[in-house]
Amino acid sequence: MLRRSPQFLHSRITSASINYAQRLNMSSKPGENFEVHQTSSSDDWHPDPSKSIKLPPNRQALMDDIIALYSCQPTVERVKRYSPDCVYDDQFVYANDGYKMAGQWFALPKLFKDSHNVGYEVIKNDKDLIQFKNEQSWMFAGIHKTAVINALVSLSVDPDTVDSDFIQVKYHKDQANEKDYSHRGIGFYFKKWQAGISMERNRTNIRSRQ
Secondary structure, three states: OOOOOHHHHHHHHHHHHHHHHHHHHHHOOOHHHHOOOOOOOOOOOOOOHHHOOOOOHHHHHHHHHHHHHHOOOOOHHHHOOEEEEEEEEOOOOEEOOHHHHHHHHHHHHHHEEEEEEEEEEEEEEEOOEEEEEEEEEEEEOOOOOEEEEEEEEEEEEOOOOOOOOOOOEEEEEEEOOOOOOOOOHHHHHHHHHHHHHHHHHHHHHHHHOO
8 A cells, every 4th residue: 555644645635725725715706707818810610519528427417508508498407507696798798697697598589489509519628617619500580580600608617616516607708709808898888788688678587487
């Protein structure tokens, strides 16, 4: 049996304690602190599912719930994948708490007759980040027009749930082109206003399903 010196064991325990304290400290910070700044020389984010990184079961379960939300299948359990202080950030909306974020997902079935996932490719699986290329087909309600959109999606994982069976997201960024989003100016304030409107319209629906 390999024996470890007391000094070695003390070092390992101290290191583990520091890592846990750092994660706990980060987990207490609001979602805005977990933004991933995405830059790319190309907006060609067409996924190749055959190249997708294989995820462990707890992370695959998170992916399944996120894809279901994109596919107009919102449930209270699925929106619980987000921490109460989460951020959802795309080209149209900036929702910076759990209620506003839930409002976006519950609004989708009213805006789209159908949405289905064409395919996705996980390109990064770090401890605190899952990133994937996503292709989604959207059929607008009423006009029956379909749009297929490719995006780069980043899910910043809550450090407090990173090793749990039910992983939660602190920051969800959906980027549809190579330019990162600005959080300044009229456009940004419109995105925040849009998130608030969706929340108010769906507040009763969200509360009734809790």
